[in-house]
Amino acid sequence: MATDRQLKLGAFMRPVSIHTGAWRYPGAWPDANFNFKHLKHLAQTLEAAKFDAFFMADHLALLNMPREALKRSHTATSFEPFTLLSALSQVTERIGLVATASTSFDEPFHVARRFASLDHLSEGRAGWNIVTTANPDAALNFGLVQHLDHAQRYARAREFYEVVTGLWDSWADDAFVRDVQTGVYFDPGRLHTLAHEGPLLSVRGPLHIARPPQGWPVIVQAGASEPGRQLAAETAEVVFAASSTLEEGQAFYADVKGRMPALGRDPEHLKILPGAFVVVGDTLEEARSIRARLDALVHEQSAFASLSVALGVDASRFDPDGYLPEIPDTNDSKSARARVLALADREQLTVRQLAQRLGGYSGLAFVGTAQSIADDMQLWLESHGSDGFNIMFPWLPGGLEAFTGQVVPELQRRGLFRREYEGRTLREHLGLPRPANRFFA
Amino acid sequence: MATDRQLKLGAFMRPVSIHTGAWRYPGAWPDANFNFKHLKHLAQTLEAAKFDAFFMADHLALLNMPREALKRSHTATSFEPFTLLSALSQVTERIGLVATASTSFDEPFHVARRFASLDHLSEGRAGWNIVTTANPDAALNFGLVQHLDHAQRYARAREFYEVVTGLWDSWADDAFVRDVQTGVYFDPGRLHTLAHEGPLLSVRGPLHIARPPQGWPVIVQAGASEPGRQLAAETAEVVFAASSTLEEGQAFYADVKGRMPALGRDPEHLKILPGAFVVVGDTLEEARSIRARLDALVHEQSAFASLSVALGVDASRFDPDGYLPEIPDTNDSKSARARVLALADREQLTVRQLAQRLGGYSGLAFVGTAQSIADDMQLWLESHGSDGFNIMFPWLPGGLEAFTGQVVPELQRRGLFRREYEGRTLREHLGLPRPANRFFA
Structure with a gap:
């Protein structure tokens, strides 16, 4: 297109x-x-x-x-x-x-x-x-x-x-006449007093x-x-x-x-x-490794707090180096949890990696080369x-x-x-x- | 001194x-x-x-x-x-x-x-x-x-x-430790929550x-x-x-x-x-004439409005080129009026000049040469x-x-x-x- x-x-x-x-x-x-x-x-x-x-x-x-x-x-x-x-x-x-x-x-x-x-x-x-x-x-x-x-x-x-x-x-755009001879600085006819009286302001x-x-x-x-x-x-x-x-x-x-x-x-x-x-790299692998290195700098305290909030359960009791276990439903936001589960599955993240992703940044990301990132952006633009x-x-x-x-x-x-x-x-x-x-x- | x-x-x-x-x-x-x-x-x-x-x-x-x-x-x-x-x-x-x-x-x-x-x-x-x-x-x-x-x-x-x-x-001045190794950005013990609950705020x-x-x-x-x-x-x-x-x-x-x-x-x-x-001039006369020229640029509308406020009477009925007539006492601020009368008398200002002074600037002024202005400032400093x-x-x-x-x-x-x-x-x-x-x- x-x-x-x-x-x-x-x-x-x-x-x-x-x-x-x-x-x-x-x-x-x-x-x-x-x-x-x-x-x-x-x-x-x-x-x-x-x-x-x-x-x-x-x-x-x-x-x-x-x-x-x-x-x-x-x-x-x-x-x-x-x-x-x-x-x-x-x-x-x-x-x-x-x-x-x-x-x-x-x-x-x-x-x-x-x-x-x-x-x-x-x-x-x-x-x-x-x-x-x-x-x-x-x-x-x-x-x-x-x-x-x-x-x-x-x-x-x-x-x-x-x-x-x-x-x-x-003020009208032309309100300030600054006429030195007559001594008129602005035209009072080009000045409006708002006099707003609304329900709240x-x-x-x-x-x-x-x-x-x-x-x-x-x-x-x-x-x-x-x-x-x-x-x-x-x-x-x-x-x-x-x-x-x-x-x-x-x-x-x-x-x-x-x-x-x-x-x-x-x-x-x-x-x-x-x-x-x-995140830009010379290769896709380099870009991914920059991101992984950055995520690894998120302290586990912040990381696990973020994951616990997203899942609605205490995530610190999971094995940090394993994958996320089955989690029973709670009344907390199901869409946030579904998004986290899909992310863990898609990128095959361990519990620690998932927590650090959430504690770092987990929204829309383009991670790759200048070419692949330009491809992504072009696709978004051209497909509205x-x-x-x-x-x-x-x-x-x-x-x-x-x-x-x-x-x-x-x-x-x-x-x-x-x-x-x-x-x-x-x-x-x-x-x-x-x-x-x-x-x- | x-x-x-x-x-x-x-x-x-x-x-x-x-x-x-x-x-x-x-x-x-x-x-x-x-x-x-x-x-x-x-x-x-x-x-x-x-x-x-x-x-x-x-x-x-x-x-x-x-x-x-x-x-x-x-x-x-x-x-x-x-x-x-x-x-x-x-x-x-x-x-x-x-x-x-x-x-x-x-x-x-x-x-x-x-x-x-x-x-x-x-x-x-x-x-x-x-x-x-x-x-x-x-x-x-x-x-x-x-x-x-x-x-x-x-x-x-x-x-x-x-x-x-x-x-x-x-924050204490040393609150931000930014320790990259341990991942501690600031010392929470060096952060104070004011918790102000006063009569008005x-x-x-x-x-x-x-x-x-x-x-x-x-x-x-x-x-x-x-x-x-x-x-x-x-x-x-x-x-x-x-x-x-x-x-x-x-x-x-x-x-x-x-x-x-x-x-x-x-x-x-x-x-x-x-x-x-x-107001600085090469001579006292030049400085005074700069000030007079400046005051003369105050429009009479603003000038007479200022004089009327200061005197508590409508000043537009006086002869603008004459001196201020005797004015009966009113309940308005006597000190403001006394200051204006003293100013008119000291500098021998016509009604128009007095009005323009008030419409321009009539507070403390040093009008003269660099020498005389430095003398004035030195006197104020040395005499507390x-x-x-x-x-x-x-x-x-x-x-x-x-x-x-x-x-x-x-x-x-x-x-x-x-x-x-x-x-x-x-x-x-x-x-x-x-x-x-x-x-x-």
């Missing part, structure tokens, strides 16, 4: 990588959490490879795991996203900068203002990853004993989005910052639940999907894009980018499983450099990825229109 | 200057609100002159004035402070970066995290200007119809400070970011009221004072520093820096009126460049200001100790 579409590529970043064993990999940077020089190198390397965006994951609490497992995780801490991405905006020129911001534990006025400011500082490269924050520990950091339930979180997210985008439209406005260069920063979402899919179809311009097989990807792609025409939206104006963990990927690198900097140095050139050779940025803004990279101002022509 | 003390100098910045006529001054940058290149030039020029800090003012709403006056003001809008200062952290190396953050309309967890992140990104150059936000319009942007009263705002500010500094101490913690390089970012305050002075004596390391005469400055200095020993604090660990509007100043520039970039190019060298020649930075962090510039961690030796 031929296509003239190209892949869109985001880099889904935690400072020391997504994989919990990554900081121990030979050549890794264990201190990248608080070493900006490392992050600068990574962002510049991604930009040289013409990535669409640097996408910063975030949490609003220490990860919700026992201290004895947590102490082994480099993901415990890192820079705050807005300060980090604003700093990165000055050491890069083209790559998009996507920050995660929660609609449950922040104020729409602050969120609108910070994204507008980041968009000005980066000259049109900001994106907002809207999250509703499921971690109940986060609520305790904001004076809330009761976490909002799922439906409440989505209702607030929807209204929050309306307020933020309305605040971005406070009350925000007067106007925002005291000019409309962002992109009109609105790019709207990114990750929800896979029913309300998450609907919110994405209504509002998202990028979806960070969690599909773990091509079939799942195709079903998700068809579902979310299929909702858009009835909502008056062009399905081309939403890019679906599943997260993909990519995705519009591209949010790449997760196994370790930093080497795993990232293997991708930019080997996979990107292969994608470019096939015409599947750009050789130069087409425009200056993140919207231009992604082929997204600039939103009209809802209050001003 | 001889001294071996040196002045501390902050630059109190709004992107286009404090003065409302500044954007119309010949050679000014009217678009600096959203033109980062201009701000980069200003910060780098201040750093080359060895300024202690770049201090970013902030508001959480459009300024509270009628649209017809507001439309003439460049101060209406600008970048958000954290995004701006993080961007500036990458184009400067030594100058301190002070951000304004409100204790009334933000969450201590967010504020603690952002300042810690800015301190890491800048390698120890962050400062927190604690404001309680008096503008009632701000409350309306955060879903609050009733603004907190003065006492409530200060009670919240005090508790907010306790929570933020407690969160900064979540409930915040569990811990903060998920390493302790800031400075221990705590430098604490800055500006309150001049009784609770403001007490909060400063208890917690501040820099006070942005509003003294408009040397006598006022000396009284404020003696009062606030005098409270500190009883609180167990060394008065040397608080630097009192009044705001000072500085201040430890330095937060300089406000009449227009940008020229008014700033006149200060760094003419006044700073004169201060250096007299031994009153550094020729090179003594250290790397803002605390080191200011001679402030690094706070001990309250939970860990």
Whole structure:
């Protein structure tokens, strides 16, 4: 099946990588959490490879795991996203900068203002990853004993989005006339006071910052639940999907894009980018051995805790060097368990290997050569499983450099990825229109 | 009176200057609100002159004035402070970066995290200007119809400070061991969960970011009221004072520093820096004419509105080219009126000139030659009126460049200001100790 579409590529970043064993990999940077020089190198390397965006994951609490497992995780801490991405905006020129911001534990006025400011500082490269924050520990950091339930979180997210985008439209693009002779700095007729009074939020406005260069920063979402899919179809311009097989990807792609025409939206104006963990080797065997080596660096304490959660039984009582025994059904999630059993069977993993896979990263992965990885990505693109990927690198900097140095050139050779940025803004990279101002022509 | 003390100098910045006529001054940058290149030039020029800090003012709403006056003001809008200062952290190396953050309309967890992140990104150059936000319009942007009263705002500010500094101490400085062999990333015994449950705030913690390089970012305050002075004596390391005469400055200095020993604090660990509007000329006459020209650029609409507020009467009915007539007493603030009458008398200003002074900037000002300005600053320093100043520039970039190019060298020649930075962090510039961690030796 031929296509003239190209892949869109985001880099889904935690400072020391997504994989919990990554900081121990030979050549890794264990201190990248608080070493900006490392992050600068990574962002510049991604930009040289013409990535669409640097996408910063975030949490609003220490990860919700026992201290004895947590102490082994480099993901415990890192820079705050807005300060980090604003700093990165000055050491890069083209790559998009996507920050995660929660609609449950922040104020729409602050969120609108910070994204507008980041968009000005980066000259049109900001994106907002809207999250509703499921971690109940986060609520305790904001004076809330009761976490909002799922439906409440989505209702607030929807209204929050309306307020933020309305605040971005406070000023017409031509509001600031700066007429030195007459002394008029802006045209008050080109300033709109939102005066939002909704069921959950009350925000007067106007925002005291000019409309962002992109009109609105790019709207990114990750929800896979029913309300998450609907919110994405209504509002998202990028979806960070969690599909773990091509079939799942195709079903998700068809579902979310299929909702858009009835909502008056062009399905081309939403890019679906599943997260993909990519391990590159000169041969398939080398790639597999890199992954095995990385998984082996996940401490057994974290590994077995993850496996026990997935199976709903205490996995530490199994022989770690044997295969998984028959396990009686429980009331816990059957789909999670089925996925684990299928994985163990498919890759013939021992109990220890399975546990370390789950403690490291067990979602969609492309493990192979630049050729085989490009084949996989091309198949997803051409068979409508995705519009591209949010790449997760196994370790930093080497795993990232293997991708930019080997996979990107292969994608470019096939015409599947750009050789130069087409425009200056993140919207231009992604082929997204600039939103009209809802209050001003 | 001889001294071996040196002045501390902050630059109190709004992107286009404090003065409302500044954007119309010949050679000014009217678009600096959203033109980062201009701000980069200003910060780098201040750093080359060895300024202690770049201090970013902030508001959480459009300024509270009628649209017809507001439309003439460049101060209406600008970048958000954290995004701006993080961007500036990458184009400067030594100058301190002070951000304004409100204790009334933000969450201590967010504020603690952002300042810690800015301190890491800048390698120890962050400062927190604690404001309680008096503008009632701000409350309306955060879903609050009733603004907190003065006492409530200060009670919240005090508790907010306790929570933020407690969160900064979540991790011992040596908590992150990153032992690749054993797989231990941090020592859980060196991590403290704050679990704050106070009258106004409930915040569990811990903060998920390493302790800031400075221990705590430098604490800055500006309150001049009784609770403001007490909060400063208890917690501040820099006070942005509003003294408009040397006598006022000396009284404020003696009062606030005098409270500190009883609180167990060394008065040397608080630097009192009044705001000072500085206009430099080759002669006194030239400096005065620059100021007059600048004041004349304040539109009469804004100017007369300001004068009417200060006098408590409608000033538009006076002859603008005459002197102020006798005005009957009202119940409005007598001290504000007395200050205005004294100013008109001292400088023999017409009603229009007086109005334009008030609509521009009418606080403490040093208007003269590099010599006379250095004399004034030396007098304040040596007679315990201040430890330095937060300089406000009449227009940008020229008014700033006149200060760094003419006044700073004169201060250096007299031994009153550094020729090179003594250290790397803002605390080191200011001679402030690094706070001990309250939970860990």
